[in-house]
Amino acid sequence: MLRSCQFATVTGALLFVALCPLSASAQVKITPVLEGLDNPSGLCIHGKTGHLFVATHPAVLRVAPTSPAKKFVEVDAFKTDIYGKGPKYDIGPLGVALLGEEHLIVGDGSLQDAEELVRVFKIGANPPTTPTAADNAAFKLGPIGPGDASAKGEGNFYAIAVGPKAFYVTSNGDDTKGWILKCDIKDGKPGNLEPFIATKPLVNVDAPVGITLSPDGKQLVVGQMGEVNIAGDSLLCFYNPDDGKLLKSHATGLNDIAGLAYSPKTGKLYAVDYSWVEPKNGGLFRLDITADGVKAVKIAGLDKPTALAFYKEGNLYVTVFGTVPEGSSALAGSLVKIAAGL
Template identity: 55%
Template sequence: MQWNLQQILKLSAYCLTAVCLTLGSSHLIADEKGDKKGDDKKAAEKKEEPKKEAPKKEEPKKEEKKEAPKKEEPKKEEPKKEEPKKEEPEKPAVTVKTLVTNLESPSGIAIQEGTGHVFVASRYGVYRYDPKGKTVDLEIDAYPTDVYGKGPKYNIGPLGLTFMSKDMLVVGDGSRPDGEELVRIYKVGDKPLAKWVKEDTAAQTLGPIKAGDKSAKGEGNFYGVAFGDGAIFVTCNGDDTKGWVAKSVVKDGKAGPLEPSIETKTATNVDAPAPITFTLDGKELVVGQMGEVNVAGDSLLTFYDPKTGKLTKSLKTGLSDIAGLAYSPKTKKLYATDFSWVDAAKGGLFELKIEGDKVTAEQIVTLDKPAAIAFDKEGNLYLSTFGTQGKDPEKSPGSLSVIKAGL
């Protein structure tokens, strides 16, 4: 087929148009795709993952320079200047002044409130001494006599004394056999009697404590008497396996029955309760356990609850035979006498210094067989001594003496 020039030109123009359309369409597609990619890219750019901030690296702290501790120069201790020892002033010599002599076996002492009169018991009875008038009078008499002691034996009558009130004197007996002895209470005035009275004229009589379940032999030798906590307390030397302290409760001025109350031998395993008193506050009963008269250094200082009778303290003293006990109202110190049966040369008056469970007995003065002691309100100490019996029985060495205030 032959194409003329005009047909060829038309056909060329047609083909050119088709090619252009085809290329334009491809471009549009490409642009459309390109736009989508652009949008995707933009979207991708928008969806940014949140960035995790890397932890800030803390700059290492600059350590402050610590100032080196100041070295304290070692202090040179100055040598301690020893203070010159203060020499304790020598204690003035204790002077014992004898007031009454020729008292046979004098024992108990009691001082009357108000008058200051000193009552002392001896073999024959109870005497009254007036410190102001310097007179001595027999107050109570006509006691029987008993014998007491091992080795040297002594005739004895009334023993322990104490005041229940200003005008009521309590007297412990020692003049009868065990199981028959009594505690008598006498009414006494401010002045000596014109004539002494018999011992059976007491206002009240307590006892006897006869043999029985509590006391195999009955009780006697009522050596120590004390009044306090609403009762009378009496040391007994009857049944040595018990070592009784008897008690009488006082109500409305009247004393009740005298009954065994505290078994001191059972509590302490030491014989013979002898002197008895109260602590200054009145809360404890103080008893001197004399011990065996032929054994040295066995005496005890004991403390009891007066209500229950319970032993609260038992202390060794190193003394042989405690016979007297008393507290000084001025210095509050406790004093004791040591009769010292084993060695009379070691007898005397002692201050008992108590520290915890230890007692130190410091001798104040040597005495010949001392017995009871008692302080008056001024702090004067009255004491009785048996002394050593001479050949003449009519001249008794027994005496009542005083140590002026200062102990």
């Protein structure tokens, strides 16, 4: 049921939006792939092998989507940091993405801001016999320490979007800036990691987190999470990936957009809402862009989803933190699958 509609002003446009998600009429089947994961927060899929790479608190896992799924440790020996307001979570590696077929980009969350790195690891077609240690990356990008661009330095590299000429990383650190970082790619190798778009001054909302590129590569699409203790403040923002110019920004009515992905079959845009302030309202949403703004259509309820990725045939995978029962030491995280059709 819709809440009252409001006008929302954002840089570059005045948009009329319904600040409440709608529900999709069709139900989707959610199939567990792996359970008992430790705070899974990042996800990507190898286009050739179909292997999934899942960032969890202690390690990056490689998952072969067989039945049952087979789990391997790809990268380990990360340190631990703590993240959150209210509930606090142990975190390590965060965002993951493929750079070609032979390199895995991993955004760190295991150290202090101003010390964290974006690491790029060489990977093979098959799982490694021995995991690669976090310190043994092929390339180490950063850190971005305190300075003119960032008063505190940057860290918590949440998510990564890879284009043909550069990749982009959402970051946490200087809350007055809300940086998206950029790393140019030359001859398949990463260059320097640099601050690229200061989002907070442009849209007046904190925390870029979810990020992807539009199917034609012409727009950098960002989920501005907003404050975790404020409901309904997440934005969907579009930038020029070459010069960083803000193209448009829409209110969504969602609480905390954590991940974004386009369906390879339908071209539709999907988001996961972690929903810190109201976990029961979190889930998977389709974001329909209309002349009036964005309509968020709820596809499935999920307990603190963190990332999503489509495989080329259309199957969708989502990482979920879940909730640990009171008094339990069990790991509540999971990787789930929704069959092609979205």
